[in-house]
Amino acid sequence: MNVDKTLLKIDRLGARVGGKQILDGLDLEIGAGEVHAIMGPNGSGKSTLAQVLAGREDYEVTSGSVTFQGRDLLAMAPEERARAGLFLGFQYPVEIPGVNNVYLLKAALNSKRKAAGEPEVDAYEFLALVKQKMKLMQISESFLTRGVNEGFSGGEKKRNEILQMLVLEPTLAILDETDSGLDIDALKIVSEGVNSLKDARRSVVLVTHYQRLLNYIVPDRVHVLSRGRIVKSGDASLALELERRGYDWVAGEKAA
Amino acid sequence: MSVAQRTSAGAQRSAALRSFEAQWLAREPDAILPLREQAMERMLRLGLPGARDESWRYTPLRQLGARSFVDAPPATDETIAPSASLSLLGVSERVATVLMVNGHPVLPGAIDLTIDGTDISSLKSLARTDPGLLTRFLAPLSDAEESRFDLLNTALFVDGLYVRVKARCATPIVILHLATADRADTVSYPRVIIEVAPGAHATLIEHHVRQGAYTPFCNSSSHLALRRGAALDHYRVFATDAESTHVDSLTVGQERDSVCRQFTIVLGGGLVRATLDARLSEPNASLENSSLLVGHEQRHVDCVNVVHHAAADTRSRQTARSIASGESRVIFNSKVVVDAGAVHAESQQSCRGLLLSPTAEIDSRPQLEIHADEVKCAHGASTGRLDADMLFYLLARGLDRETAQSLLIYAFLGEVLVAMTVPTARAAIETALITQLPNPDLFRSMR
Numbered sequence: 001m002n003v004d005k006t007l008l009k010i011d012r013l014g015a016r017v018g019g020k021q022i023l024d025g026l027d028l029e030i031g032a033g034e035v036h037a038i039m040g041p042n043g044s045g046k047s048t049l050a051q052v053l054a055g056r057e058d059y060e061v062t063s064g065s066v067t068f069q070g071r072d073l074l075a076m077a078p079e080e081r082a083r084a085g086l087f088l089g090f091q092y093p094v095e096i097p098g099v100n101n102v103y104l105l106k107a108a109l110n111s112k113r114k115a116a117g118e119p120e121v122d123a124y125e126f127l128a129l130v131k132q133k134m135k136l137m138q139i140s141e142s143f144l145t146r147g148v149n150e151g152f153s154g155g156e157k158k159r160n161e162i163l164q165m166l167v168l169e170p171t172l173a174i175l176d177e178t179d180s181g182l183d184i185d186a187l188k189i190v191s192e193g194v195n196s197l198k199d200a201r202r203s204v205v206l207v208t209h210y211q212r213l214l215n216y217i218v219p220d221r222v223h224v225l226s227r228g229r230i231v232k233s234g235d236a237s238l239a240l241e242l243e244r245r246g247y248d249w250v251a252g253e254k255a256a
Numbered sequence: 257m258s259v260a261q262r263t264s265a266g267a268q269r270s271a272a273l274r275s276f277e278a279q280w281l282a283r284e285p286d287a288i289l290p291l292r293e294q295a296m297e298r299m300l301r302l303g304l305p306g307a308r309d310e311s312w313r314y315t316p317l318r319q320l321g322a323r324s325f326v327d328a329p330p331a332t333d334e335t336i337a338p339s340a341s342l343s344l345l346g347v348s349e350r351v352a353t354v355l356m357v358n359g360h361p362v363l364p365g366a367i368d369l370t371i372d373g374t375d376i377s378s379l380k381s382l383a384r385t386d387p388g389l390l391t392r393f394l395a396p397l398s399d400a401e402e403s404r405f406d407l408l409n410t411a412l413f414v415d416g417l418y419v420r421v422k423a424r425c426a427t428p429i430v431i432l433h434l435a436t437a438d439r440a441d442t443v444s445y446p447r448v449i450i451e452v453a454p455g456a457h458a459t460l461i462e463h464h465v466r467q468g469a470y471t472p473f474c475n476s477s478s479h480l481a482l483r484r485g486a487a488l489d490h491y492r493v494f495a496t497d498a499e500s501t502h503v504d505s506l507t508v509g510q511e512r513d514s515v516c517r518q519f520t521i522v523l524g525g526g527l528v529r530a531t532l533d534a535r536l537s538e539p540n541a542s543l544e545n546s547s548l549l550v551g552h553e554q555r556h557v558d559c560v561n562v563v564h565h566a567a568a569d570t571r572s573r574q575t576a577r578s579i580a581s582g583e584s585r586v587i588f589n590s591k592v593v594v595d596a597g598a599v600h601a602e603s604q605q606s607c608r609g610l611l612l613s614p615t616a617e618i619d620s621r622p623q624l625e626i627h628a629d630e631v632k633c634a635h636g637a638s639t640g641r642l643d644a645d646m647l648f649y650l651l652a653r654g655l656d657r658e659t660a661q662s663l664l665i666y667a668f669l670g671e672v673l674v675a676m677t678v679p680t681a682r683a684a685i686e687t688a689l690i691t692q693l694p695n696p697d698l699f700r701s702m703r
Contacts, residue, residue: 081652094649098666111656
């Protein structure tokens with residue numbers, strides 16, 4: 001059986017925000033079942049890439065194309081992308097008082113199921129599923145009655161992102177600095193969550209500043225982003241080398 | 257010299273005012289004539305509010321002033337029957353419903369009715385049995401300039417309801433105000449007096465609905481009198497149609513240790529002007545007012561609250577949530593006045609507005625007038641659009657735009673909704689609200 005293993009293909013992508021060019025001819029290909037890490041210094045365009053892929057309107061795509069499961073991703077509305085299996089784990093998850101965590105999760109899951117022609121989830125099964133995933137992410141019961149991220153600490157917000165990911169079971173999860181602000185215990189919990197999702201069909205993109213997370217979630221490929229494009233790619237050892245030598249090394253190598 | 261003789265020289269009087277005067281001249285005198293006469297005289301002297309009246313600057317009455325009104329018809333068998341389906345809460349054993357058609361109470365069989373230890377009688381019968389009591393209730397609480405429509409109601413109301421809560425009334429009482437007419441340019445003057453005896457408790461819901469070919473101009477007045485230690489949850493819900501004009505004057509008088517929770521909910525009506533004039537006249541009286549104002553299409557909602565702290569240790573809290581879509585306009589003005597003797601008074605005013613279209617407008621203005629020391633008064637107002645980060649977060653989770661917007665609107669109003677103490681009322685108001693959201697199917701799957 002000859003199946004195209006490419007899940008996401010980014011071709012010469014350029015993007016601008018507020019008149020400033022952030023992404024500038026970025027190429028990236030992610031195969032099904034792969035874990036990629038995108039690293040790079042502050043301001044290199046990592047978060048912009050994540051937001052553009054999720055469909056944030058504030059970013060203007062100036063060139064290039066993105067194909068997701070054979071479809072033109074950039075032509076899809078943010079909600080269509082989500083329903084098609086793309087998940088963005090936000091760097092700064094927003095608090096939405098008055099919108100219940102569980103309601104959001106259920107509405108999100110049902111909209112995905114509806115798009116796939118599946119019936120709505122059974123209320124009891126759904127609650128059981130959420131509770132099971134909550135246990136895995138060590139999220140307290142009070143979560144069930146609270147507003148989305150309302151009053152959560154930084155670490156709780158990140159764990160909630162992973163919880164949502166586990167319930168929605170995306171084909172492609174883009175985790176934007178999910179490791180930032182986490183202590184070592186929370187980092188382990190989050191990593192376990194991500195690892196539990198991994199299988200031959202699902203891919204994960206870890207956008208991160210530090211190598212630390214990659215001790216727990218081992219990437220197949222590591223890319224270094226600088227000035228809006230990928231300047232170096234390698235296997236997991238590249239992350240270790242970056243940790244040792246710093247980003248200047250790559251930038252310097254490129255310049256040389 | 258009668259009022260008519262003294263004021264007939266006013267040749268520039270608007271058509272509406274002339275028609276009110278004609279109504280006045282045709283009224284049968286009753287036991288409270290002197291009070292009515294006084295009210296009518298003041299009303300005619302003051303005239304309809306105009307552009308120069310600060311409190312009316314957002315709500316011009318030119319159109320209303322050009323119309324000539326006659327009395328809306330009293331209840332008929334036809335208007336009584338279908339009303340159950342119009343009620344916010346339906347008809348169930350858990351609530352007691354009293355119907356008022358164009359201000360005329362429809363009391364079953366006898367004139368008086370007792371619900372759960374609460375006496376309900378018509379104002380006509382009260383005028384006969386105890387005109388002195390009625391007169392005391394009808395005396396205006398504050399500056400007549402601000403309450404012209406209340407004066408007009410006092411002069412012209414034909415009948416109304418007197419509700420006397422004597423003990424703890426566990427059954428919520430719904431006064432279903434039905435506005436209905438078979439011709440244009442009619443007016444009704446519903447009048448309700450609610451007295452809660454010392455230590456007594458009650459929940460009372462005034463629900464304004466309409467049916468039939470035309471909706472009368474409704475000029476309603478309600479007065480809440482809370483005696484010592486009394487507690488009252490009062491709701492006024494406006495749910496009429498785009499063509500209707502409604503001016504509602506609510507006055508509240510509170511004695512020592514009384515607690516009033518007042519909810520003003522505007523879900524419909526072409527032009528709704530709802531005023532609240534509250535006086536905390538004895539120590540430790542407390543008022544919580546929550547307003548939920550929804551403007552859509554070309555609707556106009558104008559709320560004016562004045563809360564008067566006239567004694568020490570009195571507390572008030574006003575929370576308003578306004579949303580405006582289409583070309584609607586929502587105005588919420590609230591004012592807290594703290595008298596010189598009202599030390600340790602505490603007041604809070606929080607007005608938030610949510611604009612859902614570029615052509616809608618919301619004006620919120622909390623004001624404070626403090627004449628005492630050692631008071632704690634806070635106020636805040638803000639108006640904005642839906643938060644882009646919140647919206648994107650919900651979209652990125654796969655929710656469609658209508659659902660995401662609806663959820664955020666609902667969340668915005670949630671603070672007022674959760675304060676509602678009658679679960680059936682809250683559910684009914686929520687349902688009515690949700691039908692106006694971009695996605696009316698919201699929560700269907702959750703129930």
